[in-house]
Amino acid sequence: MTMDLLPPPSDRWALFLDLDGTLIDLAPRPDLVVIPPGLVALLREIEHRLGGALAIVSGRSLGQIQALLAPWRPVMAGEHGAFCRLPSGMVVSPDPPAVPDSWRNVLGELHVTYPGVIVEQKTSAIAVHYRLAPARETVLRALMQALVDARPDEFLLSPAHMAWEIRPRGVHKGTAVRRLMREAPLEGRVPVFIGDDVTDEDGMRAAEALGGCGVHVQRCFPQGASGVRAWLGVVATKLRDGAGR
Numbered sequence: 001m002t003m004d005l006l007p008p009p010s011d012r013w014a015l016f017l018d019l020d021g022t023l024i025d026l027a028p029r030p031d032l033v034v035i036p037p038g039l040v041a042l043l044r045e046i047e048h049r050l051g052g053a054l055a056i057v058s059g060r061s062l063g064q065i066q067a068l069l070a071p072w073r074p075v076m077a078g079e080h081g082a083f084c085r086l087p088s089g090m091v092v093s094p095d096p097p098a099v100p101d102s103w104r105n106v107l108g109e110l111h112v113t114y115p116g117v118i119v120e121q122k123t124s125a126i127a128v129h130y131r132l133a134p135a136r137e138t139v140l141r142a143l144m145q146a147l148v149d150a151r152p153d154e155f156l157l158s159p160a161h162m163a164w165e166i167r168p169r170g171v172h173k174g175t176a177v178r179r180l181m182r183e184a185p186l187e188g189r190v191p192v193f194i195g196d197d198v199t200d201e202d203g204m205r206a207a208e209a210l211g212g213c214g215v216h217v218q219r220c221f222p223q224g225a226s227g228v229r230a231w232l233g234v235v236a237t238k239l240r241d242g243a244g245r
Helices: 039-049 062-069 101-108 134-148 173-180 200-209 225-240
Strands: 013-017 054-057 075-078 083-085 118-121 126-129 155-160 163-168 190-195 213-216
Touching: 013 173, 039 054, 039 225, 054 173, 062 075, 075 173, 083 173, 101 118, 101 126, 101 134, 134 155, 134 163, 173 190, 173 200, 190 200, 200 213
Parallel strands: 013 054, 013 190, 054 075, 190 213
Antiparallel strands: 075 083, 118 126, 126 163, 155 163
16 A cells, blocks of 8 residues: 555544445456455444544445445445435435436346346446446447437436446535535544545545545555555554544
C-alpha cells in the first residue's frame, strides 16, 4: 500500500466504504463473491471505535449488502444512493424515476442472444455484466445508450467493472454521502470515502467537499481489496490504541 497517500487514522472519521473491489474481491458473477473470514468482525470493531460512524456505500441493493454482511446491520447506501438505511434503521430514498419495464424486458433477454452476459435487475437501475463475454462490450454499450438517449434527462449510462449500468440521473454515491452525513453519529465528523470504481468518485468528491478525503484503491493499494483489508486492520489497531484523540 502507498502509505503517503493515506490519511492518518482518526477517531473523528466518518468512514464510507465501497464493497465490491474495495472490501471484497471481484468475482466472475456478482453472486459468486466471497466475504473473507474476519472481515465483518473487523468492520464491526472499526464501527465501534468510530462511535457508529461507518457506512457501506455500494451499487448493490440494500438486501444484497445485508445478505453478504449478515448478521451485522451497518448504516448503508444501496444502488449508488437510491436507498439509504440510516443509523436509526429507517430506509429513505430520493424517489428516483423507475427504469421502464420495456427496457427491463429488452435487457432481460440479452443472455439469450449473448451467452455469458449477466443482467442484474435492481429497484432503481439495471446493470449488464459482460465479464464472461468481453467481446460484447461495444454492442451492449450501444444498445443501452440508445435506450438512455430516449430519456436523457432522467437516466444515464454508467461504466462499472466489466459492466454497463443504466441508473437515474442525480442519484449517486455523492448524494448518499451528503445524506448520511446529516445523521448522528456521522454528522460533524470528517468523511473518508474509500472506493475503486468510477461510481465511487462521486462519493470521494462529496467527502472532499465536506472537509474530508477520498481514497482510490487503484492509486493507494496495488494489492487491491486485500490491501484495503490489511490497511483497515492497521486502522483498527491504531484506533484501539487511541489514534486521533
